[in-house]
Every structure is written in C-alpha cells, then in structure tokens.
Amino acid sequence: MADQEKRDWNSTAAGWKKWHAVSEKAAHSATENMLDMAGVSGGDRVIDFATGLGDTAIACARRVGDAGHVYATDAAVAMLEFAEDYASEQGLTNVSFSRADFNDLVVDQNAFDAGICRWGLMFAADLVSSLRSIRCLLRPGGTFAAIVWGPPERADVHTLSNTVLMETLGETPIPTGKGTPFALCDREELEGRFASAGFTNVESQVVSVVHEFQSAEDYARYRKERSSIGKRISHRSQADQDRAWAAVVDAAHERARPDHSVRFVSETIVVAGQNAVQQYF
Numbered sequence: 253m254a255d256q257e258k259r260d261w262n263s264t265a266a267g268w269k270k271w272h273a274v275s276e277k278a279a280h281s282a283t284e285n286m287l288d289m290a291g292v293s294g295g296d297r298v299i300d301f302a303t304g305l306g307d308t309a310i311a312c313a314r315r316v317g318d319a320g321h322v323y324a325t326d327a328a329v330a331m332l333e334f335a336e337d338y339a340s341e342q343g344l345t346n347v348s349f350s351r352a353d354f355n356d357l358v359v360d361q362n363a364f365d366a367g368i369c370r371w372g373l374m375f376a377a378d379l380v381s382s383l384r385s386i387r388c389l390l391r392p393g394g395t396f397a398a399i400v401w402g403p404p405e406r407a408d409v410h411t412l413s414n415t416v417l418m419e420t421l422g423e424t425p426i427p428t429g430k431g432t433p434f435a436l437c438d439r440e441e442l443e444g445r446f447a448s449a450g451f452t453n454v455e456s457q458v459v460s461v462v463h464e465f466q467s468a469e470d471y472a473r474y475r476k477e478r479s480s481i482g483k484r485i486s487h488r489s490q491a492d493q494d495r496a497w498a499a500v501v502d503a504a505h506e507r508a509r510p511d512h513s514v515r516f517v518s519e520t521i522v523v524a525g526q527n528a529v530q531q532y533f
C-alpha cells in the first residue's frame with residue numbers, strides 16, 4: 253500500500269469508528285454469506301485480509317470457536333488498533349492482529365483452512381498476483397471468499413453523495429475504475445481473475461446491503477466523516493464545500509420516510525474460490 257493510501261486509511265479510521273454501528277448492521281448478512289461461502293466452521297484457522305475495524309475477524313472468531321483461530325491483517329495501523337481493542341472488549345482470545353499488505357504477502361504455504369476479505373480486494377495493485385499469494389496460504393481444499401462492491405449505479409450509499417457533490421460544484425465525476433471501491437464490480441471478470449490465480453470451483457452471488465440513517469443529515473455526515481471524498485473538493489472555498497454538502501442533504505431528503513429516516517440499498521458481490529485438492533496419480 254502506498255504511503256499516501258496508508259495516510260488516507262489511517263485518517264478515516266476515526267470516522268469509521270464513529271459510524272461503526274450503522275455500517276456493521278448494513279454488512280451483517282453479506283458477512284455471514286462470505287463466511288458460509290468460505291466454509292468457515294468450528295476449529296478452523298482463518299486469515300482475514302484488510303480487516304479494517306476487525307468486524308469480519310470477530311464474526312469469524314465466533315464461528316471458529318475456542319478450538320480455532322483467526323489471523324486478522326490490515327496495512328493501516330489506526331484500523332488495527334481499534335480492531336484489537338474491540339476484540340478484547342468482546343472477550344475474544346482466539347483472534348490476533350498484525351500488519352500485512354496484501355500487495356506484498358509473505359507466503360507460508362498451506363497454513364490456513366480458509367481466507368476472507370471484505371471490501372478490500374478492490375484496492376489490490378495487481379489482483380491476480382495477490383490472489384495467487386492468498387491461494388498459496390490455504391491448505392489444499394481451503395477456500396477464500398471476498399466481498400466487493402457491485403456497479404456504482406447500484407451502490408447508492410456511495411454514489412448519491414459522490415454524484416451530487418461533484419455536480420453541484422461543476423467538478424469532473426469521481427472515477428470508478430482501478431483503485432476505487434468499484435474496481436471489481438464486473439462479476440464475470442472477477443470470477444475470471446480468481447480462475448487466473450489458480451482458484452477452482454469459483455462462484456459468486458449478489459447480496460444487497462441496506463444502510464439505514466436516522467436522517468438525511470446523518471447520511472451526509474456519514475459520507476463526510478467516513479470517506480475521503482471531501483478531499484476531492486478541498487481545493488474549493490469553504491462556502492462552496494458547504495453548499496455541496498447541503499445539496500447532498502437535500503438529495504437524501506428526497507428519499508426520506510415520514511419518520512425522516514433514509515434507507516440505501518446497495519449491491520455487493522460475494523465471490524469464493526478453492527485452492528484445489530491435490531490429485532496424485
């Protein structure tokens with residue numbers, strides 16, 4: 253991970269922490285799906301890549317139980333610090349945290365029964381190379397499952413704010429290609445990359461995530477504090493920035509329910525592949 257990216261993730265960690273309850277509620281069912289597709293069960297040794305605040309590692313640690321262990325990794329120290337505190341608050345002793353960059357993995361062959369990664373793979377510099385290293389970390393028959401965002405036009409929780417901010421200020425749209433959250437939104441291409449990295453039995457599912465906010469203002473705060481999109485307009489005057497964020501609130505208001513709450517349904521892809529069981533002839 254480049255130094256600038258590390259700074260970006262470390263600087264958004266506080267916002268992630270603040271909005272933790274909203275994001276975790278939204279991600280719950282997709283996460284359980286990912287753990288199912290990775291075949292995680294009692295006693296397993298699992299590696300979690302780009303764990304962020306550690307929610308996936310914690311959900312996984314509950315599944316593997318005391319006989320298993322989860323090795324949670326991320327490249328951003330500020331995320332890992334929160335994750336470690338959170339796991340110990342939950343009284344979990346079967347999860348450990350360490351710094352690791354999935355662009356540069358040290359491969360200890362066949363060490364894990366399963367691997368998982370939620371909303372991280374999109375940031376891989378060379379996806380197939382990272383996937384190959386991840387596969388080599390699994391025992392024969394072990395499965396790796398990941399969650400990535402679907403197409404931007406079906407990931408409203410990001411796209412509403414991104415579009416309104418840039419349109420209001422007449423700025424060019426925020427890119428959605430390589431290195432962005434939408435880099436892997438083509439399901440067929442994603443499965444192809446898993447196959448190119450040597451995974452077998454590759455499969456994927458589309459799963460909806462539902463973000464619920466108490467108000468349009470809360471949605472705008474969530475986007476402002478938890479993402480780095482504000483940086484895209486930081487060269488504009490404070491008045492312009494305020495006007496753009498006010499436009500985001502107005503746009504979110506349009507979909508508010510009678511109790512003022514706002515709901516976003518977005519599409520994610522859960523993909524999984526297996527490290528082939530070796531055949532001896």
Ligand SMILES: C[S@@+](CC[C@H](N)C(=O)[O-])C[C@H]1O[C@@H](n2cnc3c(N)ncnc32)[C@H](O)[C@@H]1O
Pocket residue numbers: 253261301302303304305306307308325326327328331352353354355369370371372375376
């Ligand atoms: C969108 S967040 C997802 C965090 C967490 N998995 C979740 O779903 O809540 C992306 C995470 O990927 C991590 N990340 C980005 N690039 C990485 C890399 N090259 N190696 C390891 N972690 C990386 C960031 O530090 C951040 O925690």
